[in-house]
Amino acid sequence: MEFSEHIKTANLEDVVLRQPLHPPSRGTLCITGHHLLFSDREEGCSRQVLLLLKNIDAIEKSTSGSSGTITIKCKDLRVLQLDIPGMEQCLNIAYSIETLSCLDCATEMYPFFYRPSDFGLQEQWGLSSPEKYYSQMKELHDKWRLSTVNRDYSVCPSYPPAVIVPKSINDDSLKKVAKFRQGGRFPVICYYHRKNGMVIMRSSQPLPGANRKRCKEDEDLLQAVIHDSDKGYIIDTRSSQQAMQALMTGGGFESKSCYSRWKRLHRQIERGKALQESLIKLVEACGDESHNMDRWLSKLENSKWLSHVQAALSTAGLLAECVERDGHSVLVHGSKGTDATLLISTLAQLIMDPCCRSLEGFLALLEREWVQAGHPFMQRCAHSAFSHARPQQESPVFLLLLDCVWQLWRQFPLAMGFSEALLLRLATEAYASNFGTFLCNSHQERWAQGVIKKTHCLFQTLLRPGERDQYCNPLYESTELAIWPSVHPQSLQLWRGFFLRWTQQTHHLAETQEKMRDMVIKWEKLALS
Structure with missing residues (x-):
């Protein structure tokens, strides 16, 4: 199967992307066999958003006059919105995304095409057996x-x-x-x-x-x-x-x-x-x-x-x-x-x-x-x-x-x-x-x-x-003892890092934790030196 058969509109200019934790941006949308690529080149900046089509769980489309909107709901719980100029273009892009994101044959999926430049295929596949x-x-x-x-x-x-x-x-x-x-x-x-x-x-x-x-x-x-x-x-x-x-x-x-x-x-x-x-x-x-x-x-x-x-x-x-x-x-x-x-x-x-x-x-x-x-x-x-x-x-x-x-x-x-x-x-x-x-x-x-x-x-x-x-x-200290978890309701918390990961509050918390982690790593290196 040729992926191009399902791509009715491969490139489109003047698309507005709205995504969590970022202001709206205007740029070019490209569709490939496995990805959505959005390039924002406003005011001299060059920022790209690459989304694996397999990550898309559902899309919703709406048209109004000569334009349309596509809402993309991802399996990692992100929700993106594309404002598309042109009703026909909106429908074409929605069709392409919907079709390519639902491919269910393993050999057609991106892992069979992924070839990073910094390392080749492993002779020994996996860690354990x-x-x-x-x-x-x-x-x-x-x-x-x-x-x-x-x-x-x-x-x-x-x-x-x-x-x-x-x-x-x-x-x-x-x-x-x-x-x-x-x-x-x-x-x-x-x-x-x-x-x-x-x-x-x-x-x-x-x-x-x-x-x-x-x-x-x-x-x-x-x-x-x-x-x-x-x-x-x-x-x-x-x-x-x-x-x-x-x-x-x-x-x-x-x-x-x-x-x-x-x-x-x-x-x-x-x-x-x-x-x-x-x-x-x-x-x-x-x-x-x-x-x-x-x-x-x-x-x-x-x-x-x-x-x-x-x-x-x-x-x-x-x-x-x-x-x-x-x-x-x-x-x-x-x-x-x-x-x-x-x-x-x-x-x-x-x-x-x-x-x-x-x-x-x-x-x-x-x-x-x-x-x-x-x-x-x-x-x-x-x-x-x-x-x-x-x-x-x-x-x-x-x-x-x-x-x-x-x-x-x-x-x-x-x-x-x-x-x-x-x-x-x-x-x-x-x-x-x-x-x-x-x-x-x-x-x-x-x-x-x-x-x-x-x-x-x-x-x-x-x-x-x-x-x-x-x-x-960086805080890891191996212990031979068993670790017995508390299962009382007050001991269990919502995994905010995953279920609320695209909210501003969780994003700030994650940034703070990352800074603390970097500090611990630096202290360890200083102590060793």
Whole structure:
């Protein structure tokens, strides 16, 4: 497909751009296959605004007489307005933006065309993998093995080629277990706790159905995780009622009689449509310009976003307690195991493991638990809060994760090796990016589409010297202790840096924080010299 087929007007003079934090400016608008480029050359200045078309969530157009206005609502929550001279030109530009911003074929997206001059494509794509994690964890090797049963993705389409499983369970058994778990997502290790040898495993729901079918291999696998005298916990991210309802549609849960040494705990984490609608309500509240405090607080509460944050942190804390304090291994799953499951396992690892709190460790954790583990980014992040399309596969689970990490970062400012700027960058990149990291819905799709060979990796780029300095926390002091977050309502705050990032007040606050950060870095350099 030629992008030019969708561009009815490529260049237009005398366009007025209105955007947050800047006065209106007049200049030239250009449309390319992947970007909107606005150039302001008034009064001798030369300022450009470059907007990735994939960042556009919705547009609204209106015409009046011989001119028109296009309002662009972005996935990073910016709202821009273009005043276009000429009604026909306005309609042409609106059509071009609407069409090009909705391309859904991965190979047509900008990461496949992005070629920065200062570095080439990486030979090694990414920071982490099950293979690398296994090689680093020598303690695993006695009882656990690296299986390549999924090397051709035939056992589980959403898993990577290699996974970590109990040594006593052979590949033939794993294939049978996969058939008993939704989407083939059989239980695999995602975390080994060095202090006591306990593990976190994750999977999808079992499929006993209304007939209460059993799978001996599945029972054996979970039994192999724990010693005969020990017990384990299963944290189901659905309510007990939702799990019971799943039985009627072929799904279900692990029964007490078949998994006698495993205790099942239900902790409901919202996902899907409910979470997407919560985001929409929150963004609507943040855009309320009535300046009425009671109305604002009511809208904030009705969005239930902070309730979702509280539920996620609370459940992750429970998981960490089971492993860290009580010394038990845990299996986490919901229904599909690609959303809330990854959310909870990631947060629990941040709470327990100091290695996950460094800049490199955190990015490696995200790659292992989200990119490698099959979170369907292209489905979940297809739209943000402004889209007029009804939510289908969209759900801001990854954004919820970043909000929860920000709450941890705010409560433990010395324990995290990265800055808020990193979380903001990741929140933007997940929805629209120059990099291929968040393209596609699984490792299999990334291989098939050529993402790994033909695009740049965001995480590797963030660790390059020029970028790294921007995202490090200069106050970072590594601690071996677990960090236990407070989940009381008064301890959780709205993530202003993201949800109110385009307001003047938040902008001034961010500037002040950046100046303080620069001062700390200078003091450190002086102390070292």
